[in-house]
Amino acid sequence: MENRSIRFRITALATTAVAIALLVAGTALVLLQRSSIIATLDSGLTQRADDITTLVSSGSPVSLAQGSNEGFAQLVGPDAKVLISTANLAGAPPLDIGTTAEDGDVFATITGLPVDDDSFRVLTRRLDDIGVLHVGTTFDVVEESTSALLGALTATVPLLLVSLALMTWWLVGRTLRPVEDLRAQVAEIGATDLHRRVPQHTPGDEIDRLAATMNEMLSRLESASERQRHFVADASHELRSPLTRMRNILEVDISDPTRRDLAYVPLLSEVDEMQRLVEDLLALARLDDSPAELTLTPLDLDDLVLREARRLRDRNRVEVDTSGVSGALVLGDQGQLTRAIRNLLDNAERHAHSQVTLSVIERDGMGTIVVGDDGPGVPESSAQRIFERFARIDEARSGAGTGLGLAISRRIVETHGGSLRLVAPDREGAWFELRLPLAD
């Protein structure tokens, strides 16, 4: 994950580029240094050869007593006999440097001379009528300075690269941190808190412009979702009155023996259904609109649950097991929490085969209600979607519900700082866990 990041890529790119540049520059430096030292050696050799040439040409007796590991000279006659040489080449055969130097001076670098194991820089010059002159000087100085330079480079270049990489990493991280902050903040802003905005720091820079654009987008999203909420709230509010009137007419007609028409009875249940749907829509729209309007009082969860359990028992459609109901005191809005619990219980009743199981306990600082049924359960693939609005999971779980009950319950519980989730059941059926912070 991390090595896909821009930070990693920029650091790798910068380090590689600088490494290549340093490698090229280093190689050039070494080569230049070598050639410059060799040029100095060569000019020294030329000087020496000139001196010897002058001496030999003057016809005076020449002695080349001087000679050491550092240098040598040898004059070879036309008959391949050594005429004169420095002491360190005394008695040595004529040098063979693989050239006869027909015209001008020839320079060569050779090893394996009888003087020393080291390399030597040798100048070979043909002296007319006299023979061939070899003048040499040690090549060590070139090798030594080259290896000194290479040593310095190998010591400093990796260090340089590492510090460059660290600095780039730090700098890019520093530059990108506001972007990451921005991302994290936008990620936090969910559908329910679109009023939030990301902070803008340095005016005018790229990140500030990004933040500004995000904020504009959030504003547009907010007003769009506000318009939608208002529309839903208004529409459901407006639908209530005609529905109530329809219901009244139907009820009057059904109760009037002279006008009794059996077709009205199923019609009435459809109107009931629609009324429930409209009420749920309105409830959700209001919850979304002003989640802060809660009247918080200490509430005994067990009381709420037992009361709703009795309501369920009175309908006599399923057995209700409340043997796990203990006490839990939470802070909450009684009406809202009752609605949340009732929706859960209605849902359980709808999907239960024959039994609904309820429990209440205090656990980990949370008042916890568990509601379970012995119905077909929720397929794992739908576990997330079940809390969505109008979520109809499949034929087995669809029923007389509006498809909004669980969405309402979750919304209510979340505005109370709690959570509502489907727990992985080890038994059959669907098991919901509702958690609310304890009072005190």
Add this chain to the structure above:
Amino acid sequence: MARIRALLRRSSGRDPAPVGAGDLRIDPGQRRVWRAETEILLTSRQFDVLEFLIRRAGQVLSKTEIVAGVWDYGFEGDLNIVEVYVRRLRTRVDEPFGRNSIQTVRGAGYRLATDGG
């Protein structure tokens, strides 16, 4: 529900006059609680439990008796609910005052001290 129960209690001849154990006093009519001069706020059910204990101050009451007296006879919850309520009540009426009015009688139940702890 609580109001109906309170009405039932009153109609069945129960005395709504204030009762107390030491400086722990309740007014069943107004459903208010005091420790000395300090009023304590309780939930409706917490009040029911405290009232039940105070009216029987000095007696050892089992969980079953408390559940039967406070909740309906048809209570089908967990008997441990009594422990939860007693613990809550202690944090309201005892602990802030350094008192110990609701005592646990090991293996038997609970007793409210007649002197209010």
